[in-house]
Amino acid sequence: NAGVTQTPKFQVLKTGQSMTLQCAQDMNHEYMSWYRQDPGMGLRLIHYSVGAGITDQGEVPNGYNVSRSTTEDFPLRLLSAAPSQTSVYFCASSRTGPNEQFFGPGTRLTVL
Amino acid sequence: AQKVTQAQTEISVVEKEDVTLDCVYETRDTTYYLFWYKQPPSGELVFLIRRNSFDEQNEISGRYSWNFQKSTSSFNFTITASQVVDSAVYFCALSEANMEYGNKLVFGAGTILRVKS
Numbered sequence: 001n002a003g004v005t006q007t008p009k010f011q012v013l014k015t016g017q018s019m020t021l022q023c024a025q026d027m028n029h030e031y032m033s034w035y036r037q038d039p040g041m042g043l044r045l046i047h048y049s050v051g052a053g054i055t056d057q058g059e060v061p062n063g064y065n066v067s068r069s070t071t072e073d074f075p076l077r078l079l080s081a082a083p084s085q086t087s088v089y090f091c092a093s094s095r096t097g098p099n100e101q102f103f104g105p106g107t108r109l110t111v112l
Numbered sequence: 113a114q115k116v117t118q119a120q121t122e123i124s125v126v127e128k129e130d131v132t133l134d135c136v137y138e139t140r141d142t143t144y145y146l147f148w149y150k151q152p153p154s155g156e157l158v159f160l161i162r163r164n165s166f167d168e169q170n171e172i173s174g175r176y177s178w179n180f181q182k183s184t185s186s187f188n189f190t191i192t193a194s195q196v197v198d199s200a201v202y203f204c205a206l207s208e209a210n211m212e213y214g215n216k217l218v219f220g221a222g223t224i225l226r227v228k229s
Contacts, residue, residue: 031215040121042203042219043157058216090157094215098145098164098207101215103157 002026006091006104013081013111021076021107023091030096032074036060036087037106043090049074050096081111114139116206118220125194126228133189133223135204141165143209146180146187147217151201163187164209194227201225 007022025032033048035058045058049068063085065077074093078085088108092101115138125131137146148160161171163180171178175192191198201224205217 033216035217035219040221042116042118042221043205043217044219045216048216059218088155092157096215098162098209098215100147100159100162101217102159106155 004091004093004102004104006089006107008107009105011107011109013078013109015081015083015111017081019078019081021078021089021091021109023074023076023104024072025074025091025093025102026072027093027102028071029093029102030071031099031101032068032091032093033058033101034064034066034074034076035090035092036085037090038087046076046089078109083111085109086111114141114144114206114208114218116204116218116220118202118204118223120223121221122224122226124226124228127196128193130190130192131194131225131227133191133202133204133225135187135189135220137185137187137204137206139206139208141208145207145209147205147207148178148187148189149203149205151203151222153200157203160189191225194225196227196229199225199227 004025034046035043037043047066049055091104094101117136144165150158177190179188201222203222204220
């Protein structure tokens with residue numbers, strides 16, 4: 001099993017550009033989520049999904065979109081990148097419920 | 113609203129010392145889950161433990177132990193005889209016990225642990 005995979009590992013964007021961070025898992029987990037990690041703030045939930053076709057907002061959803069067309073994939077879209085979105089982004093998956101979450105390796109995004 | 117506070121921003125110890133990482137949480141739920149994750153310098157997040165609010169027994173796993181006290185809303189993590197490989201950022205996290213709506217974690221800010229040889 002590859003677990004949770006994320007691409008790309010690093011990305012530099014200019015302000016206003018859009019892009020999609022990819023996330024995939026091969027554990028047949030119903031629940032997937034995106035977090036961002038900023039210094040001194042821990043990880044904060046951006047969006048999450050409890051199954052294909054179902055998504056909802058987390059704590060910091062502004063400027064991001066998600067969709068869940070399959071169980072395996074949960075891409076995160078930045079619509080118009082801003083310097084405030086410079087961060088490390090983690091995708092995670094788990095069985096539904098308060099279970100151990102498996103995290104991807106992260107994507108380090110810099111917005112200039 | 114749920115909140116997790118890790119007041120220790122950074123701790124430095126010498127190898128073989130014992131070290132305790134503090135975690136204090138706030139929630140209005142009567143049923144909830146607490147977690148600890150480790151983030152080594154390589155950057156990945158590693159699950160360490162999950163504890164539900166009804167189980168106040170202390171947990172021990174090798175050199176790691178956890179002390180859950182509902183009365184003080186704390187879930188502290190102790191490493192006995194620390195090693196250089198324990199150097200990492202440690203996160204405490206809180207989740208509501210909603211089986212239908214998944215697993216939204218609220219993280220603390222993390223504690224950087226540096227173990228010197």
